[in-house]
Amino acid sequence: MRLATWNVNSLGVRLPQVLEWLSSDPLASDPSTPSHTGVDVLAIQETKTTDDKFPLNEFIDAGFHVAFHGQKTYNGVALVSKHPLENIVKNIPGFEDEMARVISATVNGVRIIGAYFPNGQGPGSDKFEYKMRWLKALHDWIRSELIVTPKMVLMGDFNITFDARDVWDPVALEGTIHCTEEERIHLRGLIDLGFTDAFREFDQTEKNYSWWDYREFAFKRNRGLRIDHILVSDQLRPSLTQCVIDKRPRKNERPSDHTPVIANLS
């Protein structure tokens, strides 16, 4: 089962790119790819669209099942799947939140959680405080969910780097948003529940990122961050065979500032 996550920064703008990407072989550029099929489940973040305007028919016509949880202007998440999506849950149960950031469903017996973690703006801000509360709520919820469905994938735009390898200039950006110790403690807290960062299970080239600022030719200069992640639970880890970042969509015209991350489960 091939899984992917992509912050599209407006599905209204990026829908054609998403459909094109889904219909292509997302790993064709990787010589080690074992097969040539598209993704089974794609988690989308920042749809920036209300549910009544979600392009449901476009995905259905392309042969996909879809679950979505949107809001006006900001946030919004969706799961696009070749297989039926069961037991759909929106946001973190018990955590009061007007923002649409999480959507979960079971596919082929695997619990899949797609999430758009808060940005957090900067340490000391109200938004940073919200990010910390949200991360705590996510951790407590995932801990209990893992008992129910130990085969679990948590993927999305985490808005947190693991360490210096995920940061184009770790010295200059130390302690800034996405790179603070407080955020990384929460990220490691999720790992400690029994997850693996799929990307680091495999040999990767250096300076391998999933997001680049639109400004100052950041992509061309590879000034990026790795903030989009796929975490697989301990029960799924033995079946993990590959994890790559597909940089090709970042070269599109009118690209998202994020690019997809893909993991393969045998």
Add this chain to the structure above:
DNA sequence: ATGCCTCAGCTCCTGAGA
């Protein structure tokens, strides 16, 4: 340089993103 792009919306400026 609380900027540089990009996107949505009570749209020709502002807030937010990361």
